[in-house]
Amino acid sequence: METKTLSNGVEMPMLGYGVYQIAPAEVQHCVRDALEVGYRSIDTAQAYQNEEGVGRAIAESNIPREELFVTSKIWITSSGYEKAAASIDESLQKLGLSYLDLMLIHQPFGDVYGTWRAMEEAYEAGKLKAIGVSNFYADRLIDLCTFARIPPMVDQVELHVYHQQNELRKYAEKYHVAVESWGPFAEGRNNFFNDPLLKEFGSRHKNRSNAQIGLRFLLQEGIIVIPKSTHRDRMEENFNVFDFQLSEGEMATLRSLDSEESQFFNHEDPETVEWFMNMVKPKPDPNETEAQKQDSSED
Template identity: 50%
Template sequence: MQTVKLNDGNEMPQLGFGVFQVPDLDQCEQAVTEALQVGYRLIDTAAAYQNEEAVGRAIKKSGIDRKDLFITSKLWVSDENYDRAKKAIDTSLEKLGLDYMDLYLLHQPYGDVIGAWKALEEAQKEGKIRSIGVSNFYPDQLKNLELSTDIKPVINQIETSPWMQEKAEVEFAQGEDIHVESWAPFAEGKHDIFTNETIADIGKKYDKSNGQVILRWLLQRGIVAIPKSVHKNRMEENFDVFDFELTDDDMKTMATLDKKESQFFDHRDPSTIEQIFASSLAQLK
């Protein structure tokens, strides 16, 4: 497996498996079990996904040596301050059935970000987390966190797909020695991404699918990708992306597909922030 070296010296696989929108615990456990059988070693979950227990069960029954796995979870907004973050870290560890997490992220750039980050820094020093990072942070938010705390994030996990390429955001993070990790690399199939003729024409040259071309494109941009699927044949297809390489012309062609608009929601839209906080407050009641 191809890996990337993080700014704290740790290494992580560049291709992993995500479990966003797999709330059914039995289905999630089965999906992670099959992903591990295929060869994935990076598994990405979050408190907000409500499936950490299922991920933990799959890890336990896999029999894979813990040191060979890279497990990520994330802190939700409802716990984004110092005191609640400390408790949330322990809760995630308990649900996952692990002594430590390889990577733990602030899921959103809202709430008491600095206080929560201090809790992550302490947990890292205590050995509960090996690496710490963020998700959905814009460059100014990322820089503010860097300047206000002691430990720099190793990862910024952001929406990144052919329709939302985030060129400036990726360039900024990489310039700060912070890796970018792509969530929703396939944009959930929107705008017929799996049948797009431009991507398909590139794939024909290598006998690869649109999905495989997209993942290869991300890897060659130095981005970590965590595609999700509950179908083992698709997991295998997504994993089979290390035996070909896109040319410079291919990469330039992919760059022309950028719609520069989120396929989900704008994390800077005030109404989006209000909705996220409303759902978070409901969780606390």
């Protein structure tokens, strides 16, 4: 497997397996299939609520730990130094691992610097081999790279042919941050799996699928990819992308598909930010009396 050398020298596989939206009951057999197919990098998150199942699949595989690369992400509800530190230990415990290869801040919200300090400490304690962020655009990434004691090594963002993140990539390179794609197929949006241009290029390369052309494009751009599928035949298809090469002309044409817009949501859009905030906003205490409410409103 090709790897990318992170800024701290850690080797990260260029292709891994993502488990977003895989139900806890299904994830163990999906990760088992992925490991059998040959994937060695697994991308989960506290918010996916499937770390335990990922851990069980890893344990039963008997693959030596050093051959695996396991990533998780700290969710906004664990933002801040104490909560983040506790959540790192909880992720390790759920995954049944003594260290994670990579831990990311999942979203650029909340007490990012408190969370980051907890991650720096866990990194120095050997619990995390690399640390990074997710959904940080250039502005937030530059800020963290400038003020953090240990700069982030990875930024995982929405990245596919229709949203190529050129501005972020320019600054990530400048600050030595590896860029990782989430949603390499845009989850099928914008007719990805039937896109006629991808189909045409696929027909030129022994009938490669749109999924394979999309992944190959990102890999040749130096982007780490973590496609998700619950189907073993698709896992195999998505894994078999290292035995052909897109030409420079094909790459240039695919670069022109960039709409510079998200297929999902923009983390700088106030409505999106409020949507995230509503997830973590303190809920009113149903046991609080009217008098207590009155008291606290006068504080």
